[in-house]
Amino acid sequence: MRRISILGATGSIGQSTIDLIARDPGAYAVVALTGGANITQLAADARRLGAQVAVTARDDLLEDLRAALAGSGVAVAAGRAALLEAAARPADWVMSCIVGAAGLEPGLAALQQGNVLALANKETLVCAGPLIMAEARARGATILPVDSEHSAIFQALLGEDISSVESVTLTASGGAFRDWPLADLARATPEQAATHPNWDMGQRITIDSASMFNKALEMIEARELFGLPPDRIDAVIHPESLVHALVTHVDGGTIAHLGAPDMRHAIGYALNWPDRAPLPVPRLDLAAAGALTFRAPDLARFPALRIARAVMARGGLAGAVMNAAKETALDAFLARRIGFTAMADTVSRVLDVAEAESGLIDAPFSLDNVLRADRFARKTARDDVASASRDNTGR
Ligand code: NDP
Ligand code: MG
Numbered sequence: 001m002r003r004i005s006i007l008g009a010t011g012s013i014g015q016s017t018i019d020l021i022a023r024d025p026g027a028y029a030v031v032a033l034t035g036g037a038n039i040t041q042l043a044a045d046a047r048r049l050g051a052q053v054a055v056t057a058r059d060d061l062l063e064d065l066r067a068a069l070a071g072s073g074v075a076v077a078a079g080r081a082a083l084l085e086a087a088a089r090p091a092d093w094v095m096s097c098i099v100g101a102a103g104l105e106p107g108l109a110a111l112q113q114g115n116v117l118a119l120a121n122k123e124t125l126v127c128a129g130p131l132i133m134a135e136a137r138a139r140g141a142t143i144l145p146v147d148s149e150h151s152a153i154f155q156a157l158l159g160e161d162i163s164s165v166e167s168v169t170l171t172a173s174g175g176a177f178r179d180w181p182l183a184d185l186a187r188a189t190p191e192q193a194a195t196h197p198n199w200d201m202g203q204r205i206t207i208d209s210a211s212m213f214n215k216a217l218e219m220i221e222a223r224e225l226f227g228l229p230p231d232r233i234d235a236v237i238h239p240e241s242l243v244h245a246l247v248t249h250v251d252g253g254t255i256a257h258l259g260a261p262d263m264r265h266a267i268g269y270a271l272n273w274p275d276r277a278p279l280p281v282p283r284l285d286l287a288a289a290g291a292l293t294f295r296a297p298d299l300a301r302f303p304a305l306r307i308a309r310a311v312m313a314r315g316g317l318a319g320a321v322m323n324a325a326k327e328t329a330l331d332a333f334l335a336r337r338i339g340f341t342a343m344a345d346t347v348s349r350v351l352d353v354a355e356a357e358s359g360l361i362d363a364p365f366s367l368d369n370v371l372r373a374d375r376f377a378r379k380t381a382r383d384d385v386a387s388a389s390r391d392n393t394g395r
Contacts, residue, residue, distance in 0.1 A: 001029040003091040007106045010035035012202040013097035013120045032086035043068030055086045096121045114139040118270040120146040122221045127320040129224025131365045144270040151266035152244035152257030169246040171238035175210035188340040198241035198261045216308035230312035237295045303344040316361040317373040324374040325350035328381035337389045350380045
C-alpha cells in the first residue's frame with residue numbers, strides 16, 4: 001500500500017485528489033489530511049479514508065475537529081507546528097495543495113523526506129524555486145507538477161532532452177474578463193472575477209485567472225521547474241482550454257498536450273507516475289469542439305504578464321515579493337477596499353519599494369530570507385492599500 005498525505009485536502013485540488021484515491025481504497029494508506037476552516041469536510045474524509053492524523057491549520061478549531069472525529073481512531077491536531085509535523089510524516093506520495101505562500105513550508109517539510117511531492121501549490125516555486133529545486137536534488141526527491149500546463153509540459157518532454165527545447169508556451173483561458181471592455185475592468189466585483197469560463201477551481205486562483213496573475217505565477221513556475229530562460233517561456237490566450245501547453249523544439253516541431261479541462265487528469269498523472277492508468281475524466285471530442293482558437297494576450301488588459309517578465313529578469317527574491325504583494329492585494333479586492341485593476345498597481349509599487357530596500361531581493365535563497373521578503377511585501381502592500389483606499393474616499 002502506498003502511504004499518501006494531502007496538504008490542503010479540503011480545497012478544490014484536495015477534493016479532486018480524494019475523489020481519485022477513494023476509487024481504489026485498497027491501494028492507499030492515508031497518513032495525513034490537512035485543512036483549514038472546513039472541519040466538516042476534513043473530518044468526513046479522514047474518517048472515510050481512515051487517515052492516521054487530521055490536522056487543521058486553525059488553532060481555534062482543534063476542539064471542533066476533536067469532536068467531529070470522536071471514536072474514529074483518527075488522531076487530531078491543530079496549528080502551524082502540527083501542520084508541519086504532519087507534512088514531515090513518512091509518506092511515499094504527498095500532494096501539496098494548500099493555497100498561497102502558506103503552502104511553502106509544509107511542502108518543503110514533505111520534500112525533505114526524499115519521496116514524491118505532487119506540487120499543485122505553484123507559490124512554492126514562485127517564492128523559493130532555487131531553494132526547492134536544490135533541496136529536491138539533495139534529498140533525492142521527485143517533484144511532479146500538478147498545475148495543468150506544467151503537467152502538460154512534463155508529459156510533452158518525456159523522452160526528450162531539455163537542451164532540444166526552443167520554447168514552451170502556456171495556454172490561458174483569459175479568465176472572466178477576457179472579452180470585457182477595458183474601461184469596465186476597474187469596476188469589476190469579486191463575484192464577477194470569481195466566475196471561470198472553463199475550470200472549476202478555488203476562489204483565489206479563479207480571480208488570479210481573471211487578472212492573469214495566475215499565468216504570471218505559472219511562467220515563473222515553468223522557469224523554475226524546467227530551468228528555461230525567461231525569453232523561452234510564452235503565454236497565449238486559448239479560450240477553449242483544451243490545449244494545455246506546447247513545447248517547441250529546435251527543429252521546429254511543436255508537441256502539444258490536449259485534454260478536457262478537468263484537474264483529475266494532472267492529479268491522476270502524478271498519482272500514477274511513472275505509469276499511466278485509466279482516469280475518470282471526459283475524453284477530448286475535437287469534432288464537438290469544432291475550433292481551437294488562439295490569440296496573443298493584451299498587456300494593457302493583463303499587466304500581470306509584464307510584471308512576471310520583470311520579476312523573472314530581476315531574479316533573486318523578487319518572486320516572493322510579487323506573490324506576497326499579490327496575495328495581500330487580492331485580500332483587499334475581496335474586502336472591496338481596492339478595485340480589480342488596482343491589484344496590479346499595488347504589486348508594481350511594492351516591487352519598487354522592495355527594490356529600494358537594500359539586501360532584500362538580493363539576499364541568498366534561504367527559507368528565512370524568503371519569509372522575510374514575504375513579510376516585508378505583505379506589510380508594504382497593506383500600507384499601499386491603506387493609502388490607495390484613503391485617496392479614493394477623499395479622506
Ligand atoms: P482552495 O482554496 O480550494 O483550497 C485551499 C486549501 O488550503 C484548503 O484545504 C484550505 O483549507 C487550505 N488552506 C487555506 N489557507 C491555509 C493556511 N493558511 N494554512 C493551511 N491550509 C490552508 O485552493 P485550490 O485547491 O484551488 O488551489 C490549491 C493550490 O493549487 C493553489 O496553490 C493553486 O494555485 C493550485 N492550483 C489549483 C488548481 C485548481 O484547479 N484549483 C489548478 C492548478 C493549481 P480550508 O478550505 O479548510 O480552509
Ligand atoms: Mg494552471
